Each structure stands twice: as structure tokens, then as C-alpha cells.
Amino acid sequence: MEKQQLPNATLILVLSIASILCCCAYGAGIIPAVISLVLANKSVKLYKADPELYDNFSNIKTGRIIAIIGIVLNAVYIVYSIAMIAIFGIDGLMERYQLIQEQYQ
Template sequence: MEQQKLPNAALILILSIGSLLCCCIGGIGVIPAIIALVLANKSINIYKAEPELYDNYNSIKTGRIIAIVGIVLNIAYLIYTIVVIAIYGIDGIMEQYQMQEGYQF
């Protein structure tokens, strides 16, 4: 019997990698990472029901690991951003940015 591919393997990898690329945009990469994690868990459950039917289980596991790393990095960056805003405030951050760029108002 020919083995089948688990559903959404490519989508899981794309969303997981996309979450890593979006981690420095204010934590918005959490959304694709959570979607990838949910899809990966569904595919893993399908695989565990009948493992002899499927052959791309490793790509699902890889996507799941990358999604977990993406979630952790995005949450860490979001916490970092909140702490920086709490310490310096928006005005302090803008003032520091303006001094680095050489703007004078």
C-alpha cells in the first residue's frame, strides 16, 4: 500500500517560519504560530491513529517545534516591548530615537 501525505504539512511549515520572521513586528507572529501549532496537533493525532498510512510525520514535527519557538520568541519580544514602554514611556522612546537620527524640533 502506498503511503499518503499528512494534511497541511507545507502550510504548517510556512506558518511556522512566517511566525519567526514576524517576531520583531510587535508580537504579531503569535497568530500564525498558534494556527500552525493547532494544525500540527491535528495532523499528529491523525498520524497516531494510523501511523502506517503516512510518511511525512517528520515535517509535521519540525513545523510544530518551529511554531513553539515562534510563540516563545513573539511573547518574549512582546514582554520586552511592554517593559521598555513602562520604563521609558512613549515620549522617552521617541526622544531617544530623534537624538539617534539627529532630528531637532
């Protein structure tokens, strides 16, 4: 019997990489990371049910690891953002950003 490809392997990798790329967008990268992790877990269950039938399990494992890293990076950025708001307040942050913009103009 010919081995099949696990479903959504490419999608899992793409979403995982997108989660890392979006980690500094106010934590918005957590959405593709969670979706990727859910899809990866479904594929792992499918693979464990019949491992001889599927071929690309390494892609699923890689995507799952990258998704976990993406969740951690996004969580760290969200905690950092909350800490900065707690320390400086929103008005203080806006003043800092305006000073930075004035320096680069």
C-alpha cells in the first residue's frame, strides 16, 4: 500500500511561521499559533492511529514545535505590553512613541 500524506501539514507549517512573524503585532500571532497547534494535534492523533499509513509526520512535528514557540513569544509580548502600560500608562507610552518618531525625522 502506498503511503499517504497527513492532511494540513503545509497549512500547519505556514500558520506556525505566521505566528512567529506576527508576534510583535500586539499578540495577534497567537491566533494562527493556536489554530496550527489544534490542527497538528488532530494530525498526530490520526498518525498514531495508523503510523504505517502516513509519510510526512516530521512536518507535523516541526509545525507543532514552531506553533508552541509562537505561543510563547506572543505570550511574552502580551505580558511585556501589559507591564509597559502598567508602568507608564497609555499617555506615557504615547509620549515616548512621539519622542522616538521625532528623533528619526
